[in-house]
Amino acid sequence: MEWAMSLLLNHPHILQKARNEINTAVGNCRLVEDSDVTKLSYLQCIVNETLRLFPVGPLLVPHFSSEDCTVGGYHVSKGTVLLVNAWALHRSLDLWKDPMDFRPERFIGGVEGEGEGFKFIPFGVGRRACPGSNLAMKTVTLTLASLIQCFDWERADGELVDMEEGAGLTMAKKKPLVAMCTPRSSMITILTQL
Numbered sequence: 001m002e003w004a005m006s007l008l009l010n011h012p013h014i015l016q017k018a019r020n021e022i023n024t025a026v027g028n029c030r031l032v033e034d035s036d037v038t039k040l041s042y043l044q045c046i047v048n049e050t051l052r053l054f055p056v057g058p059l060l061v062p063h064f065s066s067e068d069c070t071v072g073g074y075h076v077s078k079g080t081v082l083l084v085n086a087w088a089l090h091r092s093l094d095l096w097k098d099p100m101d102f103r104p105e106r107f108i109g110g111v112e113g114e115g116e117g118f119k120f121i122p123f124g125v126g127r128r129a130c131p132g133s134n135l136a137m138k139t140v141t142l143t144l145a146s147l148i149q150c151f152d153w154e155r156a157d158g159e160l161v162d163m164e165e166g167a168g169l170t171m172a173k174k175k176p177l178v179a180m181c182t183p184r185s186s187m188i189t190i191l192t193q194l
């Protein structure tokens, strides 16, 4: 959520596109709700693009081979601990066009260049992949949609939001996001009824 809002504040035209989608799909006579999420495909692309650049678990979760096996031509002995660098895959020049750019459009209609293998894996892949991925995508998209629908957002000091990553096994921001929000005049009636 924090990375998504930071990226949107640094790319106001993308924030505006997300708002236009919410205006069209939901309007301003009621709050966005979970059943609207399927209609907000551009916002889902924004969440995907955020998870590509800033995967919550950059090294996923360590895996441990219970048997000898061969993966991608490499022999992996029983008892090997395997770390997958999702962060590097998500930013690889071999796999993505302009990987450092924040460009949600690359997810329109699926993952850009689909068929190139498991190149987008914020939730892992296979039998041990995250069982909460649908819930996570829906919750993050809905919460972002509510924030965009109800408030106007601005950078606190006019400067670009600092996107430096902090240390740790999860992807924290080095400097927490500080932003300014103002209730949208068209949503005041709804907001005062909450």
Ligand code: HEM
Pocket (backbone or CB within 6 Å): 055, 056, 057, 060, 061, 122, 123, 124, 125, 127, 128, 129, 130, 131, 132, 133, 135, 136, 137, 140
């Ligand atoms: C944006 C939010 C989330 C992200 C990015 C995320 C990501 C991940 C990742 C990378 C793994 C490890 C996959 C692997 O072993 O390769 C994982 C495992 C797991 N996640 Fe999530 N997750 C999220 C939200 C959730 C939610 C909402 C739930 C439950 C309601 C959940 C439940 C689990 C569980 C139980 C596992 C362990 C699965 C296993 O080892 O078999 N996650 N998640």
